[in-house]
Amino acid sequence: MNHRDDAAYWACPHGQDARLGCVACYEDSRDPESVAPLWEVAVWFFSERPLPIKALQDVHRHGSRFLLDKLSAPHIYLLTAHVRAGQGSQAVAGLVGFLVHNRHVVDEFTVQETRAVLLSPPAGTSAADRVWPRPDRR
């Protein structure tokens, strides 16, 4: 079975493929009352057009530890943030959802790679369950 095509694994709670982003997940993650677990999320994406330096600098104003970096490869960017979410797919969907929601920052993009790491996981959480997608799903 091709894990990358396993729709149920990649779906956020709203049924969207996390790699395509979900604005509802993004909205949920902005709830200041949320007590959901905190994830450190990274999204590598390709942008059709180079992003202005100002967009890179301003992204931190959008929330907790938001950081947008240009990598050395042309048009490849890395967006990282701390996101509260009940599960890894939701955390990733929320951060990609930020890109979808903020078309003035990035208009055309293609997600290439995602990673969510559970910060302060409960005791007994296995190493494989602290990261999403699990290493065998990549």
Ligand SMILES: [Zn+2]
């Ligand atoms: Zn969602």
